[in-house]
Amino acid sequence: MAIEVRHVNKSFGGTPVLREVSIDVAPGSLTALLGPSGGGKSTLLRVIAGLEQPDSGTVVINGIDATRLSPQRRNVGFVFQHYAAFKHMTVYDNVAFGLKIRKRPKAEIRSRVDELLHLVHLEQFAARRPAQLSGGQRQRMALARALAVEPQVLLLDEPFGALDAQVRKELRVWLRRLHDEVHVTTVFVTHDQEEAIEVADNIVVLADGVVEQAGAPHDIYDNPANPFVMRFLGPVTEVNGELVRPHDLELFTSPHNDGPQATVTRVVRLGFEVRVEMLLDGKETWAQVTRGTAQRLDLSPGSLVHIRKASTV
Amino acid sequence: MPKQILRWTALLYLLFLLVLPVGLIAWRTFGDGLAPFLESLSSPEALHAFQITFVVALWAVAVNTVFGVGMAVLLARHRFPGKRLLNAAIDLPLAVSPVVVGLALILVYGRFAPVGGWLESVGLQVIFSTPGMVIATVFVSLPLVVRAVEPVLNELGTEQEQAAHTLGAGPWQAFLRITVPGIRAALAYGVVLCLARALGEYGAIAVVSGRLVGQTQTLTLFVEERFQNFREGDAFAAATALALIAVITLLVTKLLRPRDTGEESR
Numbered sequence: 371m372a373i374e375v376r377h378v379n380k381s382f383g384g385t386p387v388l389r390e391v392s393i394d395v396a397p398g399s400l401t402a403l404l405g406p407s408g409g410g411k412s413t414l415l416r417v418i419a420g421l422e423q424p425d426s427g428t429v430v431i432n433g434i435d436a437t438r439l440s441p442q443r444r445n446v447g448f449v450f451q452h453y454a455a456f457k458h459m460t461v462y463d464n465v466a467f468g469l470k471i472r473k474r475p476k477a478e479i480r481s482r483v484d485e486l487l488h489l490v491h492l493e494q495f496a497a498r499r500p501a502q503l504s505g506g507q508r509q510r511m512a513l514a515r516a517l518a519v520e521p522q523v524l525l526l527d528e529p530f531g532a533l534d535a536q537v538r539k540e541l542r543v544w545l546r547r548l549h550d551e552v553h554v555t556t557v558f559v560t561h562d563q564e565e566a567i568e569v570a571d572n573i574v575v576l577a578d579g580v581v582e583q584a585g586a587p588h589d590i591y592d593n594p595a596n597p598f599v600m601r602f603l604g605p606v607t608e609v610n611g612e613l614v615r616p617h618d619l620e621l622f623t624s625p626h627n628d629g630p631q632a633t634v635t636r637v638v639r640l641g642f643e644v645r646v647e648m649l650l651d652g653k654e655t656w657a658q659v660t661r662g663t664a665q666r667l668d669l670s671p672g673s674l675v676h677i678r679k680a681s682t683v
Numbered sequence: 684m685p686k687q688i689l690r691w692t693a694l695l696y697l698l699f700l701l702v703l704p705v706g707l708i709a710w711r712t713f714g715d716g717l718a719p720f721l722e723s724l725s726s727p728e729a730l731h732a733f734q735i736t737f738v739v740a741l742w743a744v745a746v747n748t749v750f751g752v753g754m755a756v757l758l759a760r761h762r763f764p765g766k767r768l769l770n771a772a773i774d775l776p777l778a779v780s781p782v783v784v785g786l787a788l789i790l791v792y793g794r795f796a797p798v799g800g801w802l803e804s805v806g807l808q809v810i811f812s813t814p815g816m817v818i819a820t821v822f823v824s825l826p827l828v829v830r831a832v833e834p835v836l837n838e839l840g841t842e843q844e845q846a847a848h849t850l851g852a853g854p855w856q857a858f859l860r861i862t863v864p865g866i867r868a869a870l871a872y873g874v875v876l877c878l879a880r881a882l883g884e885y886g887a888i889a890v891v892s893g894r895l896v897g898q899t900q901t902l903t904l905f906v907e908e909r910f911q912n913f914r915e916g917d918a919f920a921a922a923t924a925l926a927l928i929a930v931i932t933l934l935v936t937k938l939l940r941p942r943d944t945g946e947e948s949r
Contacts, residue, residue, distance in 0.1 A: 421845055441848040448849040454842035458864040467860075468850035512846075519850060 371430075372397040372523055372555040373418060378427030380413055380579075387413045388424070389579040395523070395557055395572070397432075400549045402570035403559045406602070410579040411559045415525050418557065419448045432522050447516030447554075451528040453508040455500035461487070461511050462496040468519035486514040489548070506537040513545075517552065526558035530565070542569050563603050567591065575599050607655045614679055619657035621646065622676040623667050629678040637669050648675065705926060711915070712923040723920035731897050732905040732921070738813065739888075739901065740881035743820035747877050751828025752870065756862075758829070759836035776825045784822050785890025788815060811893035816901070819887035824880040831873030832866050839865045871939045879932040883925065 373395035380388040387410045395401050403411040416422040418429055420441035428437045436444050456464050465486055469479045487493045490510040492503075500508055509529060516524060529545070530538040546569050549556055560566050566573050567587040575582040575590065583595040594600035600613055607616045610630060622629070632648035632655065639645075644664040647656045657677070667675070712720055723729060757763075758770060776784065792799040792809040802809055809815040843865065847857040863870075885903040892899035896908065902925055909918040 419849055421849070441845070442851045442853055444849075445851070446849060448846065450842050450846060452842065454846040456843055456846070456861060458867075467847070467852075471847075471851045471856060515846075515850065 371395060372432055374430040376428045378417060378424045380417060380422065380424050387579050391581055393574050393581060393584060395555060397555055398553050399555060399571050400569065401557045401572040401574060402566035403557060403574050403576055404563060404566040405561065405576035407561055409577045411576045412527050414576065415527050415557060415559050419446050419525050420444050445522050447521035447524040449512045449516050449526040449529050451531045453512045455508050455512060457500055461492060461498050464511055465514045465518050467515060482518060486518055490514045505533050506541055521554065524554045524556040528559050545569060575602065609650065609655055609677060616656055616658040618680045620678045620680050621657055621659060621667060629676045631674055631676055634669055634671055634673040634675060636671060637664065708919055708922055712919040719916055720920045723917045724924060728897055729905060729921060732900050732902045735899065736882060736901040739816045739820055740878060742817040743824060743881045744874055744878050746821050747824055747828050748874055751873060752832055754829045755832035755836055759833050773826050773829055776823050781823050781886030782890055785819055785887040788819055788891050810891055811895065811899060815891040816888055816899060819891045820881045820884050823884055823887055824877045827877040827880060828873035831869045835866045835869040868939060872936055875932050875936045879929055882928055
């Protein structure tokens with residue numbers, strides 16, 4: 371394993387933030403630490419980087435016990451949510467920083483920095499200051515800076531959290547592609563389940579300082595370990611006290627169906643999808659159907675429908 | 684027109700408080716041309732006063748720069764018991780009269796005090812000598828560097844330093860390459876303020892120096908002594924020189940200040 375975290379506990383002023391956390395990160399994988407704010411995911415990332423010391427437990431990086439190593443000896447790349455750009459340096463000097471600290475020859479530094487700036491599409495901005503870059507460009511610079519020292523693991527703390535929705539989407543596609551090119555073991559923190567599912571090979575769900583579930587995205591989505599994970603990973607609704615995904619509900623108008631009967635209260639069109647809100651035994655529920663289905667069934671407020679849970683594959 | 688009244692009041696106020704006194708000094712100094720001015724300042728006593736003033740000021744600035752930055756880092760980056768007490772103590776020199784500072788120093792470092800006596804026995808005379816004058820100047824200008832640097836350190840935050848650590852920099856490397864450039868402008872501002880304060884110090888120096896002409900007499904003491912001895916020409920020349928130095932340091936601060944904000948917008 372590239373990273374093995376074992377029984378890590380951490381409290382801030384008596385408040386436990388991580389409780390008996392153990393995770394494995396496979397070499398070359400792209401892992402997401404997913405969870406609500408205050409769930410401990412950033413703290414876990416900072417423990418792996420050495421920026422926080424755990425109260426107990428161990429962190430092993432590539433077979434070496436790194437628990438007591440200072441951050442500068444761990445050879446990890448760390449990308450901060452708010453970029454932590456060195457404001458007084460040019461983009462070039464920011465990326466070159468780690469190599470200069472390591473006293474590499476000038477020619478080597480130059481070729482490595484040029485290569486990285488090319489990788490993150492910032493070649494023409496080498497002489498600029500971070501203040502002259504957009505948020506997305508600054509974050510790409512921070513990524514190049516972290517990659518420059520050829521870290522054993524790359525850690526990203528809500529890397530797209532400070533960016534607007536459009537740039538966010540572009541950058542996460544780009545990060546996935548970059549990872550497929552560079553293959554460095556990567557762990558990133560996010561509270562956005564869509565981002566985690568789209569980008570990661572592996573997801574660790576953290577809440578209240580406890581690992582709720584870990585596994586491949588589709589596995590966690592389809593087989594959530596508990597109601598919390600199910601609610602966190604995607605939309606849910608309740609049918610007769612049972613949690614289901616709204617897109618797993620099938621609606622019928624024909625009376626020969628044996629499913630429960632509900633009254634449609636509202637039909638909302640969201641582009642291709644249609645959200646059908648219903649009352650079932652006095653409780654609200656909703657189903658997500660395609661526009662075709664909604665038109666075929668001729669749904670409108672007051673319609674009576676039978677609900678059936680589709681068998682998941 | 685209340686606006687007009689306000690404007691004229693402000694101008695008159697400045698005229699009587701600042702322009703007239705300083706202007707008169709300059710007029711009296713240069714009334715007979717440049718030659719008497721230069722002659723007054725090139726007497727051995729005057730040259731020695733210049734020398735001792737700069738020696739004391741430079742030592743005080745050096746000490747306050749090192750300890751000021753250290754103290755600012757301590758206050759901005761660390762939590763420890765007694766932090767609020769230290770915070771309050773740093774501002775004390777602004778509240779205490781420099782004369783009191785001088786007397787207090789004599790109580791500790793005077794020949795007949797335990798600490799001063801011991802230092803004397805190992806060959807270091809503090810009071811009526813340069814070390815005492817440096818200590819007094821350090822004391823009165825203590826808050827200037829700390830208070831200039833501390834807010835900038837707070838604003839800078841720790842993320843850049845942490846990023847430097849993850850990139851392989853040790854604490855000292857991160858401090859020199861990341862923290863110092865980050866506080867550069869504020870530090871320069873604090874140093875210049877400290878220098879101006881040190882050059883102009885009178886009260887504490889007057890007490891601890893013993894006013895020994897040609898030995899521990901600084902420029903401010905020189906001005907006072909010449910004035911008392913009816914050597915007004917010398918006094919005005921030295922006063923004008925002090926004022927010129929003050930104006931130059933002020934101009935330097937003005938040049939340094941805009942860069943603080945200018946860097947953000949660039």
